Amino acid sequence: MGHDIIVLGTAARDEGGHQAFFARPDSDIVLSGRGHGEIPEVYGSRESWVGKDILVSVGTTSHYVLFKTLKSLGLTLDDVNVINMDMATANTAFLAGQGDVVGVWGPIIHSEDKKELVMVSSDAWVKTGIVTNYVASPLGWARHEEAIKKWLEVSLMAGEWAMQNIEEAAQYMVEFNEIDGFPMVLEDGIRIITNNPFATLEENYLYYTEKINDRFKSVHQIYVPMSGFVEIGNFTEDQLNAVVKGDNFLPNPIVEIYHRVQAKR
Numbered sequence: 001m002g003h004d005i006i007v008l009g010t011a012a013r014d015e016g017g018h019q020a021f022f023a024r025p026d027s028d029i030v031l032s033g034r035g036h037g038e039i040p041e042v043y044g045s046r047e048s049w050v051g052k053d054i055l056v057s058v059g060t061t062s063h064y065v066l067f068k069t070l071k072s073l074g075l076t077l078d079d080v081n082v083i084n085m086d087m088a089t090a091n092t093a094f095l096a097g098q099g100d101v102v103g104v105w106g107p108i109i110h111s112e113d114k115k116e117l118v119m120v121s122s123d124a125w126v127k128t129g130i131v132t133n134y135v136a137s138p139l140g141w142a143r144h145e146e147a148i149k150k151w152l153e154v155s156l157m158a159g160e161w162a163m164q165n166i167e168e169a170a171q172y173m174v175e176f177n178e179i180d181g182f183p184m185v186l187e188d189g190i191r192i193i194t195n196n197p198f199a200t201l202e203e204n205y206l207y208y209t210e211k212i213n214d215r216f217k218s219v220h221q222i223y224v225p226m227s228g229f230v231e232i233g234n235f236t237e238d239q240l241n242a243v244v245k246g247d248n249f250l251p252n253p254i255v256e257i258y259h260r261v262q263a264k265r
Helices: 061-072 087-095 106-110 138-164 166-179 186-195 201-207 217-232 237-244 252-264
Strands: 006-013 019-023 053-056 081-084 101-105 118-122 131-136
Touching: 006 138, 006 201, 006 217, 006 252, 019 061, 053 061, 053 087, 061 101, 061 118, 061 217, 087 101, 087 106, 101 106, 106 166, 106 186, 131 138, 131 217, 138 166, 138 201, 138 252, 166 186, 201 217, 201 252, 217 237
Parallel strands: 053 081, 053 101
Antiparallel strands: 006 131, 019 101, 019 118
16 A cells, blocks of 8 residues: 555465564563553553553564554554654664663564573564565556566575475575574574465465455455554555455466466466
């Protein structure tokens, strides 16, 4: 929503501990323990969360995890003080003593500096349903359709290879994140890939051929988190309805790739 993009395929489901919120051990959120709301894993009582300074990147999937966390306790984003920061800045600021809770994702969740903190919520606990998709711009698609199809096929096959060679793929992830400035260990890479599996070509074929209520499964995959962003106030109901019509979800590339690969196999 908010971007004129073409959705070509499902890359992965990012709801296996890829997004998380942390608090300090002496926080009353942590001291309140678990089991106060609809989701038993989430830390804190309703009262302990109210008024807290939350460092989070607004408009991102991390923001949505916070929304789901608060909702599970009968709260809204208006009940806390949301401080908008990009993820890296938020993490640094929190370690320097700012804020009461911080939202991070990816390898930072497993970084050494988190060992002294307590994870108080995560995408896995609140079951976000977040999906990462392969997308293209309309202009790019118009100019380079065949090249993008080949890129999509290579990406899908790389995802399948990663799931069959998790340790080797995780080592690539460690090297990539090291270059990107986020050191991590091999075990964390294995955990991230295992908990957030790449979608296979066969799964994609089903997502883009099978329908629920006249809409592709791929559309339904992202409807719930998108409706959450409407509830947050980032987008309108009209914008959501325009997207879920499915006009920008293209089934043909996945179907074409699927039949070509199946013929080779």
